[in-house]
Amino acid sequence: xKHETRYTVIGAGHGGKAMAAHxxxxxxxxxxxxxxxxxxxxxxxxGGIDLESGESGPRGFGRLERVTSDMGEALAEANIAxxxxxxxxxxxxxxxxxxxxxxxxxxxLHPGRTGGCLEFTKVLRGEGCEADVIVAEAETLIYASRSxxxxxxxxxxxxxxxxxxxxxxxxxxxxxxxxxDAYPQFIDGATVLHTGLNNMGAIFHxxxxxxxxxxxxxxxxxxxxxxxxxTPSVAAVLEALDRERVTVAAAVGVRAxxxxxxxxxxxxxTGSSLYEAIHNQPGYRGIKAPPTLNHRYxxxxxxxxxxxxxxxxxxxxxxxxxxxxxxxxxxxxxxxDYWRRGRTLDKLGIQQLSVTELMRYVTEGxxx
Amino acid sequence: xKHETRYTVIGAGHGGKAMAAHxxxxxxxxxxxxxxxxxxxxxxxxGGIDLESGESGPRGFGRLERVTSDMGEALAEANIAxxxxxxxxxxxxxxxxxxxxxxxxxxxLHPGRTGGCLEFTKVLRGEGCEADVIVAEAETLIYASRSxxxxxxxxxxxxxxxxxxxxxxxxxxxxxxxxxDAYPQFIDGATVLHTGLNNMGAIFHxxxxxxxxxxxxxxxxxxxxxxxxxTPSVAAVLEALDRERVTVAAAVGVRAxxxxxxxxxxxxxTGSSLYEAIHNQPGYRGIKAPPTLNHRYxxxxxxxxxxxxxxxxxxxxxxxxxxxxxxxxxxxxxxxDYWRRGRTLDKLGIQQLSVTELMRYVTEGxxx
Numbered sequence: 001x002k003h004e005t006r007y008t009v010i011g012a013g014h015g016g017k018a019m020a021a022h023x024x025x026x027x028x029x030x031x032x033x034x035x036x037x038x039x040x041x042x043x044x045x046x047g048g049i050d051l052e053s054g055e056s057g058p059r060g061f062g063r064l065e066r067v068t069s070d071m072g073e074a075l076a077e078a079n080i081a082x083x084x085x086x087x088x089x090x091x092x093x094x095x096x097x098x099x100x101x102x103x104x105x106x107x108x109l110h111p112g113r114t115g116g117c118l119e120f121t122k123v124l125r126g127e128g129c130e131a132d133v134i135v136a137e138a139e140t141l142i143y144a145s146r147s148x149x150x151x152x153x154x155x156x157x158x159x160x161x162x163x164x165x166x167x168x169x170x171x172x173x174x175x176x177x178x179x180x181d182a183y184p185q186f187i188d189g190a191t192v193l194h195t196g197l198n199n200m201g202a203i204f205h206x207x208x209x210x211x212x213x214x215x216x217x218x219x220x221x222x223x224x225x226x227x228x229x230x231t232p233s234v235a236a237v238l239e240a241l242d243r244e245r246v247t248v249a250a251a252v253g254v255r256a257x258x259x260x261x262x263x264x265x266x267x268x269x270t271g272s273s274l275y276e277a278i279h280n281q282p283g284y285r286g287i288k289a290p291p292t293l294n295h296r297y298x299x300x301x302x303x304x305x306x307x308x309x310x311x312x313x314x315x316x317x318x319x320x321x322x323x324x325x326x327x328x329x330x331x332x333x334x335x336x337d338y339w340r341r342g343r344t345l346d347k348l349g350i351q352q353l354s355v356t357e358l359m360r361y362v363t364e365g366x367x368x
Numbered sequence: 369x370k371h372e373t374r375y376t377v378i379g380a381g382h383g384g385k386a387m388a389a390h391x392x393x394x395x396x397x398x399x400x401x402x403x404x405x406x407x408x409x410x411x412x413x414x415g416g417i418d419l420e421s422g423e424s425g426p427r428g429f430g431r432l433e434r435v436t437s438d439m440g441e442a443l444a445e446a447n448i449a450x451x452x453x454x455x456x457x458x459x460x461x462x463x464x465x466x467x468x469x470x471x472x473x474x475x476x477l478h479p480g481r482t483g484g485c486l487e488f489t490k491v492l493r494g495e496g497c498e499a500d501v502i503v504a505e506a507e508t509l510i511y512a513s514r515s516x517x518x519x520x521x522x523x524x525x526x527x528x529x530x531x532x533x534x535x536x537x538x539x540x541x542x543x544x545x546x547x548x549d550a551y552p553q554f555i556d557g558a559t560v561l562h563t564g565l566n567n568m569g570a571i572f573h574x575x576x577x578x579x580x581x582x583x584x585x586x587x588x589x590x591x592x593x594x595x596x597x598x599t600p601s602v603a604a605v606l607e608a609l610d611r612e613r614v615t616v617a618a619a620v621g622v623r624a625x626x627x628x629x630x631x632x633x634x635x636x637x638t639g640s641s642l643y644e645a646i647h648n649q650p651g652y653r654g655i656k657a658p659p660t661l662n663h664r665y666x667x668x669x670x671x672x673x674x675x676x677x678x679x680x681x682x683x684x685x686x687x688x689x690x691x692x693x694x695x696x697x698x699x700x701x702x703x704x705d706y707w708r709r710g711r712t713l714d715k716l717g718i719q720q721l722s723v724t725e726l727m728r729y730v731t732e733g734x735x736x
Contacts, residue, residue: 211697212582215591217599223583231585233661233701240700293601322700325693329579332608332690333601 005181008033008078010093011085012040015110017153018145019084021051021062026182031066033074035096040067042150053155075100080108080178084141086296087113087304091347094120098127105133106175108164112137113304114196115343117167118362122349136166136175139195142185163189163198168365190254191362197249197256197312202305203241204259205297207326211237213293213333221291226284235275240322242274248309251316253359293333302330307342315345316355373549376401376446378461379453380408383478385521386513387452389419389430394550399434401442403464408435410518421523443468448476448546452509454664455481455672459715462488466495473501474543476532480505481672482564483711485535486730490717504534504543507563510553531557531566536733558622559730565617565624565680570673571609572627573665575694579605581661581701589659594652603643608690610642616677619684621727661701670698675710683713684723 005028009020012034020032034040043049044067051062068074075081075097083093090109097107101124109116116137124133144156162185166172169191179186189195209216212229223229230238242259249256263269263277271277278284290297306327313320331338345351350358357367373396377388380402388400400417402408411417412435419430436442443449443465451461458477465475469492477484484505492501512524530553534540537559547554557563577584580597591597598606610627617624631637631645639645646652658665674695681688699706713719718726725735 208582211578212580214576214580214597214599214602215583217601218591218596223586228586229582231582233585234582236701236703237697321696325696328689328693329605333604335604 004079005178006077006079007031007182008074008081010034010074010081010083010097011089012043013084013086014145014147014153015141015143016082016084017043017049017147017151018051018143018155019082019110020064021049021153022058022143022155023082023182024048024062024064025051025058025060028182029065030062031068031074031078032064033068033071035069037069040069043067046151048151050149050152051155052152054157057155057158071096072100075102075105078105080106082108082110084110086300087111087116088300090116090120091123094123095127098124098129101129101131101133103132105131106178107133107135108175108179109135109137110142111140111199112192112195113300114199114202115192115304115308115348116196117165117192118196118348118350119343121167122347125349134166134171134175136164136172137192137195138186139163139189139198140200142183159185161185161187163187163195165189165192165195167192167362169363170365191359193249193252193254193358193362194256197245197252197254197309198262199245199305199309200259200262201297201301202309203238203245205301206306206330207237207241208234209290209293209295209297210326210329210333212289216289216291216293219289221289223289224285225287225289226278226281227287229289230275230278232275235273235278237322237326238274241326244313244318244320244323245309248313248316248318248320251318252312252355298330298334299336302327303338303342306330307338307344308348311343311345315351372447373546374445374447375399375550376442376449378402378442378449378451378465379457380411381452381454382513382515382521383509383511384450384452385411385417385515385519386419386511386523387450387478388432389417389521390426390511390523391450391550392416392430392432393419393426393428396550397433398430399436399442399446400432401436401439403437405437408437411435414519416519418517418520419523420520422525425523425526439464440468443470443473446473448474450476450478452478454668455479455484456668458484458488459491462491463495466492466497469497469499469501471500473499474546475501475503476543476547477503477505478510479508479567480560480563481668482567482570483560483672483676483716484564485533485560486564486716486718487711489535490715493717502534502539502543504532504540505560505563506554507531507557507566508568510551527553529553529555531555531563533557533560533563535560535730537731538733559727561617561620561622561726561730562624565613565620565622565677566630567673567677568627568630569665569669570677571606571613573669574674574698575605575609576602577658577661577663577665578694578697578701580657584657584659584661587657589657591657592653593655593657594646594649595655597657598643598646600643603641603646605690605694607642609694612681612686612688612691613677616681616684616686616688619686620680620723666698666702667704670695671706671710675706675712676716679711679713683719 048063269281361367416431637649
C-alpha cells in the first residue's frame with residue numbers, strides 16, 4: 001500500500017537531499033527535482049544519495065527513480081510534491097508548477113515560514129491553475145540535516161511532532177493521512193495562520209543577527225550565536241518581538257505559542273524569561289553565529305516572516321514597532337526594500353479580507 | 369582685564385573639573401557648583417583641583433574661589449556660567465538657575481547636544497525668568513578629559529576649533545568675545561540649529577552600541593569599539609542615519625556637515641565611505657566599547673539627540689526611518705519611552721513654528 005504513494009521532492013539543498021534519500025530508503029518511489037541541473041548531476045549519475053545519520057537513524061544508499069530539472073517530468077506521476085526550498089522561492093516554484101499540477105495532487109511546503117500556502121495558492125490562481133490540488137505547509141522543517149557532498153546527506157535529528165496545515169484547513173486531515181506512512185510525526189496544525197504565526201525563526205533569527213552585526217562581521221561568526229549572542233538586552237528585544245507576534249496572532253483569532261512556550265515544548269527548556277530559557281537549552285551550546293550578514297536569517301526571514309507578520313499587524317490594528325525596526329535595519333544593511341520584496345498582504349491574496357473573512361478563507365477556502 | 373571675567377562652572381564631572389581647574393590656572397576667579405555637595409566635598413576641603421595633562425598642556429593646582437551646591441551662591445557674582453553636565457540635566461539646571469539669573473549674564477552649554485539652548489530657554493521662560501541672559505551652546509565639549517580622583521582631573525587634549533552659537537544667533541559674537549581670553553578656540557557656529565544638527569554623537573553612538581549589543585554585554589565591552597565595532601554593515605546603518613540627519617537639517621534650512629566631512633575636519637581622516645574613513649582614523653585605535661548598555665551612548669544620546677532630530681524630521685516632512693528604528697530598539701532595551709522623555713518639539717518650544725518662523729526664532733529670538 002505505502003509504495004503506491006509517489007513522492008517528488010522539489011529542491012536539492014541540505015533538507016531536500018535528506019528527505020529524498022530518507023523517503024527512498026523507506027521504500028517509496030522518489031523523484032528529485034532541482035531547478036539547476038548541475039546541482040543534481042552527481043546524484044543523477046550515481047542514481048541516488050548516500051544518507052548518514054546518528055545511531056538509530058536512517059542510513060544507506062537512497063536510490064531515486066528519477067532526477068530532473070524539468071518540472072513537468074517531476075510532477076507527471078507524483079502523488080505528493082514535497083517543496084524543500086527557501087521560502088523566497090515558493091512563488092517561483094508555484095509559477096513553474098502551475099501548468100503541470102493535476103487534480104488530487106498534494107503540495108507540502110517544508111516549511112511555509114509565514115504565509116507560504118497563502119502565497120503559493122495565490123500564484124497558482126494567478127497562473128490560471130484550475131486543478132484541484134491541496135496545498136499544505138509544515139510549521140518547521142522536520143529534519144535537522146546537512147549535505148556535505150554533491151550526492152551525500154546527513155540527518156542529525158528528526159523532529160517528533162511537526163504541526164502541519166492545509167489551505168483550507170478542512171483538507172488538513174487528508175494530507176496527514178497521505179503522509180502518515182512516511183511521516184507519522186506530522187500533526188494537525190489548525191490553520192495556515194497558526195503555522196505561519198508560530199514561526200519562531202521570525203523572532204529569533206533576524207534580531208539576534210542584527211544585534212550582533214558588528215561581531216559577526218568582524219569575527220566571521222566565530223562565537224556562540226545563542227549562548228554569547230543572546231544577552232539580557234538582546235533577549236529584551238526578542239521578547240518585544242515575540243509579544244508583537246503573539247498580539248498580531250490574537251488579532252486574527254489565533255492563539256500563538258509564546259517563545260517561552262515553544263522553548264518548553266521543543267526542547268523542554270524553561271526559565272522566567274527568554275534569556276533564561278535560551279541559556280537553559282543545552283542544544284544551543286556550540287552553535288556558531290552565521291559567518292556573514294548575507295545570510296538567510298536576514299534575506300529569507302525578514303521578507304518571508306517578519307514582513308507578513310508586520311503587514312497583518314498594520315492591517316488589523318496591532319502596533320509592531322519593534323518588528324518594524326528590525327525590518328527597517330535589515331533594509332538599510334542589505335540596501336534592499338524588504339517591505340516591497342516581502343510577503344505583503346496583496347501577495348498573499350488577503351488584503352481585502354476582514355478578520356472574519358480571513359478566518360473563513362483559511363478554514364473553508366473562500367471568504368464569502 | 370581678563371581677570372574681571374568671573375566664571376562659574378556648573379557640574380563637577382570629568383569635564384567640569386577639568387574646565388574649572390584650567391580656568392583657575394589661567395588666572396580667572398572660578399566658582400564650582402555641583403548639585404550634590406558630597407561629590408565636591410574633597411575639592412572644597414582642598415580649595416581646588418589638581419590638573420594634569422600631556423606635554424605642553426595645562427597643569428598644576430587650580431585654586432577655586434568657591435565650591436558650592438547652592439545655585440544662588442553659584443550664580444551671584446558670575447559673568448559666565450559654563451554648564452558642563454549631561455544634556456539630560458539641562459532642563460533641571462535651567463529650572464534651578466532661573467530665579468538667580470541676572471541681566472547681562474551668559475550661560476554656555478558644553479555641549480548642547482541637539483536643542484540644548486532651545487530647551488534651556490524654554491524652561492527659563494516657563495519659570496518666569498525675565499533677566500536678559502544670553503544662552504549659548506558649544507557643538508562639542510572642548511576637552512577630552514578624565515577625572516580619576518575626587519579633586520583630580522587630567523586633560524588629554526583641547527580641541528582647536530569648536531563651533532558655538534547663541535540663541536538668538538545675533539548674540540553669538542558677544543559670547544565669543546566674552547570667552548575669547550580664556551577660549552580663543554570657540555568659533556561662530558551660525559545658529560543653534562547648526563550646532564544641534566551637527567551633533568555627530570547622535571549618529572555614531574547609539575547605533576554602534578546597539579548593533580554590537582550582544583558583544584558588549586557578553587564581553588563587558590572588551591573589544592575595540594570603532595575598529596572592531598564598525599564593520600561594513602554597521603557603517604551602512606551609520607551612513608543611513610547620517611543621510612537622514614543631513615536631510616532633516618536641509619529641511620530647516622541648515623547645511624549640516626556629513627559624517628565624512630566631519631571626520632575629515634576633526635581628524636583629517638578620509639575615505640570613500642564612513643567605513644573607510646573611520647578605519648583610517650588612528651585615534652579610534654584602542655578605544656574600548658562601553659562596558660554595558662546602561663551607558664550615556666544610549667540614555668543620553670537617544671533622548672537628547674536622536675529624538676529631537678526625528679521630531680524635526682516628522683514635523684517638516686523628512687523620512688527618518690533608520691533613526692526611528694534605533695530609537696525604538698533603545699526604548700525596548702531600556703524599557704523606557706525615550707520618545708516621551710526626550711526633547712520633543714514642545715519641550716524645545718518650537719512645535720508651532722513654520723520653517724521660516726523657526727529660522728527667525730534662532731537668529732532673532734522671536735518668530736513673528
